[in-house]
Amino acid sequence: MSNCAEVVIIGGGIIGCATAYYLAKRGVDVIVLEGSDHIGNGGSSRNGGGVRQSGRDPRELPLVMYGIKNFWPTLSEELEADCEYHQDGNLRLGKSEKHRQILEGLTERAQKAGLDVTMIDGDEVRRINPYLSGEVTCASWCPTDGHANPLTTTLGYYKTARKLGVRFITGENVTELRKRKGRLVEVITENNRYGAGSVVLAAGLGSRELAATVGIDIPMQPAMLEALVTEAQPPMFDQMLGTAEADFYGHQTKHGSFVFGGSSGLEGFTRDNGTPICYSKTAPCICRGIMKYFPHLADAKIVRTWAGWMDKCADGVPVLGTVEEVPGLILAAGFTGHGFGIAPAVGDQLAELIVTGNTTVDISALHYDRFRAKI
Amino acid sequence: MKRYDLIVVGAGPSGLSAAIEAAKRGLRTVVFDENEKPGGQLFKQIHKFFGSREHRAKIRGYVIGQQLLEEADSLGVEVRLNATVIGLYQDKEVVVKLADEVVHCKGDAIIIATGAAENMVTFEGWTLPGVIGAGAAQTMMNLHGIKPGQRVLMLGSGNVGLVVSFQLLQCGCEVVALVDAAPKIGGYGVHAAKIARTGVPFYLSHTIVRAEGDDCVTGVTIAKVDEHFQFIPGTEKKFEVDTICLAVGLSPMSQLLKMAGCKMEDNPRRGGQVPICDAYGRTSLAGVFVAGDVSGIEEASSAMIEGRMAGIAACEYLGFMEKEELAAQLASQERALDGLRQGMFAPQNRGRAVAETEEGIAVSASLLRHGYISDDEIERFPGITHRAGVHPVMECTQNIPCNPCQDACPKGCISIGANITSLPVVVESAECMNCGMCVASCSGQAIFLVEEDCGDDTATVTLPYEFLPLPAAGTKGDALGRSGQRVCEAEVVGVRSAKAFDKTNLLTIKVPKEYAMKARFFRSMHN
């Protein structure tokens, strides 16, 4: 089989799989190279499943709004996989005056960008979600936010793209991008070479090192995030939850279990053994965080905890789009822990960019050369 | 954070043995076990163990458990029960659930001795209540005093299936059949023989088609399988049972090691996912050792030795012992382990068909196929001799590492010799005094004392008996042959129970003399 394709995508996560799918749908011939043994093995299957607009930076907001309007509601049917998408709103909770200030700032910025998001008080919060403790005094409320299942969504994109003829190769670790006559045309792996008309670099954290092989730097660094899941509980609520200080975030899944992620304050400094590995103090900390908001869940049993690296970009939003210095290269990295909800829109817009040279949504604010020193 | 020299996870035979060796040499040692009672599987093992004296042979498993615990206690090992290790993190940190809190502690060395989990097979209806693991059956009957069922079908003829079937019989359950898809019995022949002679039928090359029942098991259908393990239509047999017991092998419980980033391999010879480790249990993570079933499925006897070796290796790792000393201390353990890994059932023979004994005698085909040695096969084995007066008849026909019988006879009638796996032979020059020690000492219950001709056309057979009720002298009934079929009338003429017999009663039955070499079990008329 030929190792050449119109587009080679590096990274079999949700960004790579979604881009492959939307390209294949447009009739483009695609190869996806995944370095690990599994599709969707990075943040794609380790995140909390938020499909959120609220709380996002205005630069990426149009893109995620586009995705929520055009892709998420029909994604399960389109991918023939239960993505478990729920559009039942997002509550970002606050317990103090400081929290209120944070939330008001976020809300104001999002409203300016045209998002339907409001500040509500504690009673209103408990009307929406009666399980929340009395400690919650305010929240931002975005009714068009929601959540989905990142595992089935990622694998759904993979499955459908594969069915459309996309060639996925796992265990194929890319070591170098190579330009010929001024254009990026070749992808070198430990074992093979792949020729490409265009290369989409969507390899999460690993993107930095690979981009460097053609002289491009994406300023990002790893942070170890952790999440956990409970045993199944009777159905309680459908909203996505977050907090002003990101103590935890999460939702109840269709299965009945609660998936929660959270912060220990030490992510970014934890040591790993080459794989994302849980830190012994984090899960207890997340549990304490959750119980302050949901005393009701104190007896729910945790069945699994896990960790994942986040590709934390210097300014908190992804680097997306073409790179003038390296014709043929399209970047899609640095999603900073919120790449899941935005993935359908990213995949579609990158596909459109590759096929037509343009995007429906303006993504120029996410261009790679935006980084500046502060003075 | 609390720091120990050594943290052992699992208070089974290997974990306790490791802790004992470490504590002996001055290591501050803690053992965590999730169970309410220590000892791991030992407390469910009510049979006498095989091996030699140094392997604690002929001692019942649960007694070995008590001995290990007492020794650990006396050495100051801290054994924490109801202590579930929920994770093994970096830097040899263990997080333990104790009562209503989690405790973080670190060990300079860690020994993982978490044992094994049962494998399962699927068939129609396998999720019905009443389908249970063999371990579940053992737990219920030997720990909690509850019969797992009234009528039980056992799937699996490995040692677990055989041992548990016998235990089911001992607690008063009926075992309707012992079934295995393999064409021959997987476990020790002596374990099979003691079940077969009670009348339990063996169905080799058979497996379960379906469990019957709506809310719980009310029956089971089995059928014969061909060499590709496919059902042969028309061979179905149905049994009314309330319990189906699955004993289809064990897998190492190595999740903690994997979670901690230990290098693992999938090794079918060791039973599945195991850490890559050396002979002393050293894994790819410095200071993390393994012992027992978690590093490869074997018997409790070898688990104890592996535990000792890992414990000793941890001592050296932590500087409690010099390197030169290590080799010397490990050498004797290695020899002991080597001794256990000999014979027909040695790891290197797994999956191989052994046709002849070390002595060059053809293995009993009937034993492998039906669970008992046929009458025409028995005479070729060296434990069977004929002479006037009472003499031992040792129906021990496979080379397994076990020799308590030769020590048991005060008169020296029995010899195994230097090679522990050799078949026992009768020493012609020695005179049997009918003390019964050999009968009670045989972990396989394969030794009988026979007087072939009492002078009145009768013979007596003294057999091991571990059932209730114990028939009294004068009880009349049937003598059963090795196959469990009735061979003749019999009367109990003697019942011996002695502390030295360790709960194995000796029943002497009188039978017509032509049945001296056929009668091997007694069933009273009331049963």
Added chain:
Amino acid sequence: MESRIVEHPILGEIENGRTVTFTCDGRELTGYEGEPIAAALKAAGLMVHRYTQKEHKPRGVFCAIGRCTDCVMVVDGKANVRTCVTPLKEGMVVQTQYGVGVEPFDRREEGENA
């Protein structure tokens, strides 16, 4: 038929804790304090511990050592309690578990999450 072993040829007379009373689905039962709930239920002849969430199929004791979690029931109002490793106490309220709750599936209203 009696499931309790009174005397065992090797283990001798079985030692038991004190007799306690508990209920299972409202039925008053007795057992021995400290024995696993599952043991007391087995002695009372109860086989079905729960009905599964998706297929509503019966399940009972399978591994008996707390690993497989098939024997879970609702105990004192808490779901998913492993009855094979949870010690019995006086006055415990044990209920058959349906999915993750105590309401039998056939008594649930149409359209409810079953």
Added chain:
Amino acid sequence: MSNVIDRSREIGPYIPAPDDDRIICRCEEVTQGEIRRAVHEGMWTMTEIRRYLRTGMGLCQGQTCGKLVKGIVARELGVPMAALEPATSRVPMRPIEMRVFANEAKEGGEHE
């Protein structure tokens, strides 16, 4: 160390089997047929199967079904079982109540 695997390799069509409705993962009630179909849809590793179908993600965390699922996937792919990676192991080894997990003992946690 990774194996390069082209997910376009032909593994033949999914052919329904009479025992496809048999439950394999007891906790999550996943059937043999679902597992077999998932392989044909491209889920070629234990991890992908688990994420796609929830096998081994229930209360027991795959302690019962791990080997069974592996056997089915290996057979469907026509590879030896040892060629597939084992199921993932994650903390906690046994389900643990949130309030207990949250309750970290002070300094070593002395209990009696």
